[in-house]
Structures are given as C-alpha cells and as structure tokens.
Amino acid sequence: MILTANTRRRSTRRRLSVAAAALAAVTALAGCAAGSSGGSTSADTLVAYTGQSGDYQINFNPYSPSQIGGIGTIFEGLFFITNINAEEPVPLLGTEYTWNEDGTQLDVTLREDVTWSDGEPFTADDVVFTFQMILDTPSINTGGFDGTITATDETHVTFTWDHSAFTTGPSVLSRTPIVPEHIWSEIDPTTDVISEPVGTGPFTLDNFKPQAYTLKANPDYWDGEPAVKALRYVSLSGNTAGADALAAGTIDWQTGPVPDIANVSKNYPGYEAITVPLNQMVLHTCSSVELGCTGPQTDPAVRHAIYYAMDRDQMNSLAFQNTASEVSPTFALTTSQADAISDQVAEPVAPMKADPDKAAEILEGAGWAKNSEGIYEKDGQPLSLTVEVVTGWTDYITAIDTLAQQLKAAGIEVSAAQSSWNEWTDKKGRGNFQLAIDSLGQGAAADPFYLYNNYFTTKNTAAVGESAPMNIARFSDPAVDAAVEALAATNPDDDAARQTQFDIIQAAIVENMPYIPIMTGGTTSEFNAQKFEGWPTLDDLYAFPAVWASPDNAEIYKRLTPKSD
Known part of the structure; x- marks a missing residue:
C-alpha cells in the first residue's frame, strides 16, 4: 500500500455529580458567559470537559498511564488511523509507506521541513530514537513492537522484523507518539512527568493549573x-456538573450522559449530540491467584455467575x-x-435478561x-465484592x-467504592482491586486482534x-x-487462518472471563454546533467523536472552524 502526501484528508469519558456551587466554579474556570448559544466568550477557544474529577496532576508524558493529554495535540504519530472506520491512513509526520510482500519490512517517508515546538528540526533520528526507546523499555511497549528501525537519510526510515508484522x-x-531525541535522551519514560512538553503537533501547552489547563494553537505547525x-x-x-455546564453554555464539548439524552438539541439550545457504539463495558476483575490477586472474584465460577445474574x-x-x-x-x-x-x-x-x-x-x-442471610459463601468467605468507580461517574454508579x-x-453482594480518577487508575494498574467498572478500547484499528x-x-x-x-485483569494463558x-504473523487478508486463531482466543476468554461483559457502550458526546462546525457525523465518522479519545480528538480539533457571528 502506498499513501502519498497529496492524499486528501477525509472529511472507548465521562461521568460525574455536583450541585449549584460546582456550576459557579466551572463558570469561573472556563471564563465563559452563559447563554443559549453556548461556549466561551472567545469565539476561537474550545472548552473541553473530559470527565476529569478532581485536580489535574501535570503529566504530559505520552507513555505514562496517568498522562492527562497531549497525544495527537502535542505529540504526533506518523499517520492517523482510527478504529471507527477502515479508511486509508491520514499522513502526519509520515507522508507515504510501503510494505514488502511478506510483511517483514515497512518503509516510511517522513515529512520535510517540520520543526519541534522549540524550533529544533524534526528528522528521522527522532523516529529511530522513539522506537529504540520503546524497545529498550518493555513497560511502555504496549503495542508489542519487536522489530528494528534504521534511518536511511533524514526523511526515510525502515522497519524490519524477522516475522510477518x-x-x-x-x-x-x-x-506511537514521536518524541524529540534532543530532550528525551535525558528522560526516563517510565517515571518522568513532562511539565514542559515539546512536540510537533498542532497545539502547545500555554498554561497549567490543577483546576484547568490550556493548549494554544501552534503557529509553526507544518499543516x-x-x-x-x-x-x-x-x-x-x-x-x-457537565450537564449544568452545557445548560449554562460554559463548555463546548463533553462526552458523557446528560438527562433526556435523546433530546439534547431541544434541552441545550445550540448543542447537538452523537452516539457511537464502540467500547465494550466490563467489570474488570483481578483474576489471577498466581499473579497475586485475592478475593472471591479469582474463582471463574464467580465471574460466570455474575455474568448470568445481570439483567x-x-x-x-x-x-x-x-x-x-x-x-x-x-x-x-x-x-x-x-x-x-x-x-x-x-x-x-451475552443474555439480556438475568x-x-x-x-x-x-x-x-x-x-x-x-448462608442464613441468602448470600453464598465458601470456606467461611462470603461472596461479597467491591466495585471500584470514579467519584461522580453517575451512569457507572447507577449501573453498580x-x-x-x-x-x-x-x-452475591457487591458495593461501590468511589475514588478519584488518579486513585482509581492506580488501583487498576497495580491490581489493588477486586472489580472495577470501565470499558475495553478497540485498539489501533478496526480489528479484534488489537483488543486481544x-x-x-x-x-x-x-x-x-x-x-x-x-x-x-492479570489474565495469562500460553495458548x-x-x-x-x-x-x-498472519496476512490480514487470510480470513481462514485468522479465524483459527480467533477460535482459540475466544474459547479461552469465554471460559475464564477475566473481564465480565456488561454491554457495548453507546458513547455519546454533546458539542457546541452553533459555535464550531466540522464535527463528525454518523455519515462522516472521520474520527471517533469522544473528547477523551486520543489521537482522534486532535483530528477533530484540526477540522473544526469557528462559525462567524
């Protein structure tokens, strides 16, 4: 496949709970005026609410699990590929690429005359450095890159594998967000928080406060x-609070539920909504005794019983x-x-009825x-479980x-344990939980391989x-x-060979059920259509329209234009 620089660009949150005092707070934070038209007083400023509960902790390290933003907006990949459609990749730092016949070599041509936001030139060395950093740091290698990369000159890199890739x-x-070698050569990507990010993207960090931060347009952006x-x-x-902010016109884009979600344009004049089914809601379980999980949920029978007891x-x-x-x-x-x-x-x-x-x-x-109270128990241990959820994620709390x-x-007894997003994230990541409600993302492209x-x-x-x-979930199965x-290692066009492997994977995960399926979430975003135009539609899903989805949100920001007064 060859993608040229002249290719025309094509035209898995959240939740929470508050009262009148919080509405006053958000109005002050956003610096906005209420009104039926919505949005901030500045016609070209977009106010976004990602579902962040509590103070932001500055971290623009795109390889950190607790990063708060910057992927796509500050740090770019080589191309933009979304998992919401199967369209051709959009050129970013790369302009074209080609695979060899057996999938063991990928040649990429890089964009010329790109500069980092500190003025230093972007070159192939930055791309090589980024991928070598990932190879040298397994904990950030979530994409499983296991090849090699070399630069043939300042605008060409070659990836090679010893297998079809x-x-x-x-x-x-x-x-894979590309980072600048001249800065990141002195950074530990596993621990360092990046408070002054330098990228090639369309935005740069303007200012940061725990209650809000602002990115400003990059005047030297290559596009x-x-x-x-x-x-x-x-x-x-x-x-x-998000719904109140919509009503007051103090935010321009949020992803999450509002009352009477089917009538957003009526209830919030100037705003429209879009709902896309994509991310699959689950109860994460800390499932593996071998890896240190404890609690009733480590019994597969408990996980299956919960699955069947849901209405x-x-x-x-x-x-x-x-x-x-x-x-x-x-x-x-x-x-x-x-x-x-x-x-x-x-x-x-999954059955819809209990x-x-x-x-x-x-x-x-x-x-x-x-037992005498009608709750199951085994070896003196009652079947009582705690579900971790972020404070204020009202839909998930109602679900629990x-x-x-x-x-x-x-x-079966379950109860909710509410905490801040940061604490919830840390509990999940370190396995200090029994159950946690969230969703599974679809990965790099529209293919179940990536989720698996x-x-x-x-x-x-x-x-x-x-x-x-x-x-x-701490799931581990050699098969x-x-x-x-x-x-x-299988050619994506060989459906029969791929299905053989899907059969193996699906049999194991259905039998073990380390993630208990709830439903496929309809991700709903409310956006200010009176202030900005260019939003995705169901007829033109050029990116996944969730404010927290990166790098899709960056592609949307780049497509939007303020409407004239």
Whole structure:
C-alpha cells in the first residue's frame, strides 16, 4: 500500500455529580458567559470537559498511564488511523509507506521541513530514537513492537522484523507518539512527568493549573495554524456538573450522559449530540491467584455467575438511557466484527435478561452454598465484592447500584467504592482491586486482534503491586499468547487462518472471563454546533467523536472552524 502526501484528508469519558456551587466554579474556570448559544466568550477557544474529577496532576508524558493529554495535540504519530472506520491512513509526520510482500519490512517517508515546538528540526533520528526507546523499555511497549528501525537519510526510515508484522502496522504508524531525541535522551519514560512538553503537533501547552489547563494553537505547525486557537480543559465534579455546564453554555464539548439524552438539541439550545457504539463495558476483575490477586472474584465460577445474574435490559434503561447495545463474551463487536465471532462459542451474545438459576447452578457446582442471610459463601468467605468507580461517574454508579440489586437476588453482594480518577487508575494498574467498572478500547484499528493483544496477553500484564500496562485483569494463558503471536504473523487478508486463531482466543476468554461483559457502550458526546462546525457525523465518522479519545480528538480539533457571528 502506498499513501502519498497529496492524499486528501477525509472529511472507548465521562461521568460525574455536583450541585449549584460546582456550576459557579466551572463558570469561573472556563471564563465563559452563559447563554443559549453556548461556549466561551472567545469565539476561537474550545472548552473541553473530559470527565476529569478532581485536580489535574501535570503529566504530559505520552507513555505514562496517568498522562492527562497531549497525544495527537502535542505529540504526533506518523499517520492517523482510527478504529471507527477502515479508511486509508491520514499522513502526519509520515507522508507515504510501503510494505514488502511478506510483511517483514515497512518503509516510511517522513515529512520535510517540520520543526519541534522549540524550533529544533524534526528528522528521522527522532523516529529511530522513539522506537529504540520503546524497545529498550518493555513497560511502555504496549503495542508489542519487536522489530528494528534504521534511518536511511533524514526523511526515510525502515522497519524490519524477522516475522510477518502486518498487524503491527497501525500501532507503529499511528499509535506511537514521536518524541524529540534532543530532550528525551535525558528522560526516563517510565517515571518522568513532562511539565514542559515539546512536540510537533498542532497545539502547545500555554498554561497549567490543577483546576484547568490550556493548549494554544501552534503557529509553526507544518499543516498551518489551527482555526481553533485555544483548547481549555476544565475539571468538574461529575456528569451533573457537565450537564449544568452545557445548560449554562460554559463548555463546548463533553462526552458523557446528560438527562433526556435523546433530546439534547431541544434541552441545550445550540448543542447537538452523537452516539457511537464502540467500547465494550466490563467489570474488570483481578483474576489471577498466581499473579497475586485475592478475593472471591479469582474463582471463574464467580465471574460466570455474575455474568448470568445481570439483567442487561434493566441496566441499560436505568443507567445508560438505552444508549447501550448487545455485547459478545468474545469481545468481537457484534456489528462490524461479527464475522470474527467463533461458531464454537455456544452463546455469541451475552443474555439480556438475568438467569439466576444458571448463576446458582454454576456457584453451587463450584462449592459455594448460601448462608442464613441468602448470600453464598465458601470456606467461611462470603461472596461479597467491591466495585471500584470514579467519584461522580453517575451512569457507572447507577449501573453498580442496579447490579447490586440484581446480584443480591442471586446471592452475591457487591458495593461501590468511589475514588478519584488518579486513585482509581492506580488501583487498576497495580491490581489493588477486586472489580472495577470501565470499558475495553478497540485498539489501533478496526480489528479484534488489537483488543486481544492489549487486554489478554501475558506481555501486557504484571504481578499485583507492579503496574500492568493494559491487561489489568492479570489474565495469562500460553495458548492465547501463542494465538495472538500467530495472528500477528498472519496476512490480514487470510480470513481462514485468522479465524483459527480467533477460535482459540475466544474459547479461552469465554471460559475464564477475566473481564465480565456488561454491554457495548453507546458513547455519546454533546458539542457546541452553533459555535464550531466540522464535527463528525454518523455519515462522516472521520474520527471517533469522544473528547477523551486520543489521537482522534486532535483530528477533530484540526477540522473544526469557528462559525462567524
């Protein structure tokens, strides 16, 4: 495949809860005036609410699991590839690329006359440095890059592998932020927070405060200074605060639920909404005793019982305003990836209604018995579990409350433990949890391979106490690892060979269920259509329209233009 520089550009949050005092706070933070037209007083400033609860802690290290932003906006990849469509990659720091016939060599031509935001020239050496840094630092190598890279001159690099690496392409080309060698040669990418980021992207850091930070348009950006001159990211206390801010016109874009979500344009004049099913909501479980997990959820029978005790229709109605849809326990999307679902899986789609008898059969078959209070226990341990959730994520909190009632009827106790986003993230990453509610992202491209590689391989997990880059369930299965490796070496056009490996992976994850499927979330964003034009539509999903999705959000920022008064 060859992608030229002249290719025309094509035209998986959150949640929370607050009151009137918080609305006053957000108005002050955003520096905006309320009004039916929405948005800030500056016509070319976009105010974004990503679901951040509590103060921001400065960290623009794109390789840190606690980074707060900058991927796509400050740090760019070689191309832009989205997992919401199957269109050709959009050139960024790369202008064209070619694979050899067996997928062992990838040649990339780099864009000329690009400068870092500190004025230093961008060259092939920066690309080589970035990928070598990833090779030398396994904990940040979440894409599984295992090749070599060399620069043939200042604008050409060559990637080589000792195996077919077609599936590595989207990660290499799009999901690897390129960093400047002249700065990062002195940085530890695993521990350093980047407070003064230097990138090639369309925006640079303007100012930072714990309650909000601002990126400003880069006047020297290789593709021209963006029409949106500033991005202001504000911290609120929840979904209710986000809805109040929309009503007051103090934010321009958020992704998350609002009351009466089907009538956003009526209830919030000047705003419109878009809902896209993509990220699959789950209960993460710390599942592996071998890697240090403790608690009832380490028993696969408990995980399966929870799966069958859910009334997903009720949860969808009460927590998600019927914006969610069915989910497969294989985690292949039932829409765009249905052909990849193994015909050897007895139930390709999770049941929408609770089956408490099935849950009881599974638990009792594993030695659990109800106590006098109607709760199952085993070896004196009651089947009582805690679900970690971010404070103010009202839809997820409602989902847990609903789930608690459903599971209690099946003899299982669950309760919510609310914490800040930073604490919640740390608990998940280090395995200091029993259950945690969130969603699984789709990875680098529209292919279930990437989800399996990210969330189900041993290389992406770690012992409890150590930070797991993606596979926080601590799932490890040699057969799955081998199947994922085989997929990585298989030509993407060989459907039969790929399905053989999908069958192996899906059988294992359905049997073990380290991530308990809830539903496929309908990701809804509300945006200020009266102030800016160029937003994605269902007919033109050029990027995944979630404010927290990087680098997709950066592509949207670049497409937007302020509407004239």
